[in-house]
Amino acid sequence: MTSTRPLFNAYPQLKDALPWRQLADLPTPVAPLAGLGANAWIKRDDLSHAVYGGNKIRKLEFILAEVMAQGREHVITFGATGTNHGVATAMLCQQLGLRCTVLLFDQPESNTVRDNLSRMKKFGAELKFCGSLGHTVLRFYANPLRLSPKHYFLFAGGSNIAGTLGFINAAFELRQQIEQGQCPMPAKIVVPVGSAATVAGLTIGAAMAGLRTDIVGIRVAPSHLGPIPTCTVDTVGQLMKRTCHWLSRNKIALPPIPPPTLIDTYYGEGYGVRTEEGDRATAKFADCGITLDQTYTAKAAAAYLDSIDASSDAQLYWHTYNSRPA
Numbered sequence: 001m002t003s004t005r006p007l008f009n010a011y012p013q014l015k016d017a018l019p020w021r022q023l024a025d026l027p028t029p030v031a032p033l034a035g036l037g038a039n040a041w042i043k044r045d046d047l048s049h050a051v052y053g054g055n056k057i058r059k060l061e062f063i064l065a066e067v068m069a070q071g072r073e074h075v076i077t078f079g080a081t082g083t084n085h086g087v088a089t090a091m092l093c094q095q096l097g098l099r100c101t102v103l104l105f106d107q108p109e110s111n112t113v114r115d116n117l118s119r120m121k122k123f124g125a126e127l128k129f130c131g132s133l134g135h136t137v138l139r140f141y142a143n144p145l146r147l148s149p150k151h152y153f154l155f156a157g158g159s160n161i162a163g164t165l166g167f168i169n170a171a172f173e174l175r176q177q178i179e180q181g182q183c184p185m186p187a188k189i190v191v192p193v194g195s196a197a198t199v200a201g202l203t204i205g206a207a208m209a210g211l212r213t214d215i216v217g218i219r220v221a222p223s224h225l226g227p228i229p230t231c232t233v234d235t236v237g238q239l240m241k242r243t244c245h246w247l248s249r250n251k252i253a254l255p256p257i258p259p260p261t262l263i264d265t266y267y268g269e270g271y272g273v274r275t276e277e278g279d280r281a282t283a284k285f286a287d288c289g290i291t292l293d294q295t296y297t298a299k300a301a302a303a304y305l306d307s308i309d310a311s312s313d314a315q316l317y318w319h320t321y322n323s324r325p326a
């Protein structure tokens with residue numbers, strides 16, 4: 001485990017501008033997925049924390065450091081009833097002595113939903129069941145506590161600028177592992193896209209780190225809430241733009257950044273609703289010892305399997321789901 005981050009090695013000037021706390025076990029391992037083909041590789045973000053891993057921990061290293069640097073004491077966030085982000089946020093808030101409230105909207109029942117609700121309670125989060133996504137978003141944005149200097153409103157999935165920087169750092173971490181010969185330069189990285197900071201950060205970070213890699217996001221969340229776009233090339237692009245502005249304001253010279261790539265065709269009937277391809281991917285990954293969830297990783301893994309069948313180039317599946325037992 002390293003006690004600094006490769007982003008700070010690449011840009012030492014960020015040490016003063018960017019609050020960071022060591023909360024994750026990084027670097028996460030990168031390994032062949034031999035059972036799936038000679039070109040198949042996996043990045044094990046499921047092991048990013050000894051108690052509860054997954055992709056959120058990387059984001060929260062920067063987000064919760066920002067919360068503390070701003071002198072705030074109480075994080076308010078939102079997610080579905082099975083939110084992995086809620087669990088990771090509750091756990092790390094408890095570790096840092098911060099209060100945590102999670103506003104929850106309904107999603108289809110599953111073991112993940114049950115486990116994650118009990119984990120959030122165990123980690124001391126205050127849970128507020130709000131019903132539909134629309135009601136939840138309203139209670140998040142029209143919240144009187146927004147006027148309080150002690151509260152920090154954290155967008156779902158930890159997808160703000162600080163969270164995106166966590167995944168820019170992840171691209172530099174992968175570059176280090178490629179330089180050390182731990183894996184080949186992947187032609188493609190496949191990730192699920194929900195609230196977007198994972199794909200946004202990797203897309204910016206791969207360009208900054210000089211990776212010759214396409215970042216491919218598999219959309220697993222609704223593209224629109226009524227008429228409002230929520231998970232589209234434009235919404236991901238907006239988050240990338242805000243993050244690039246932040247970097248430019250902090251005197252980082254950026255290379256050309258490509259627009260995000262989003263594939264819609266693995267989404268199926270809805271958020272959290274299982275798909276046949278997803279179930280097949282879950283069974284294949286289980287044979288390799290990797291557990292997927294039906295909401296995010298099964299759908300991304302289905303796309304990944306199609307992709308490794310279609311090309312002999314090295315391809316990396318970025319595993320974003322916790323694998324630590326409840």
Ligand SMILES: Cc1ncc(COP(=O)(O)O)c(C=O)c1O
Nearest residue numbers: 084157194195196197198296320
């Ligand atoms: C297991 C898992 N994978 C992927 C994602 C999507 O990441 P992002 O929200 O950064 O798009 C999430 C988001 O909640 C998640 O919980």
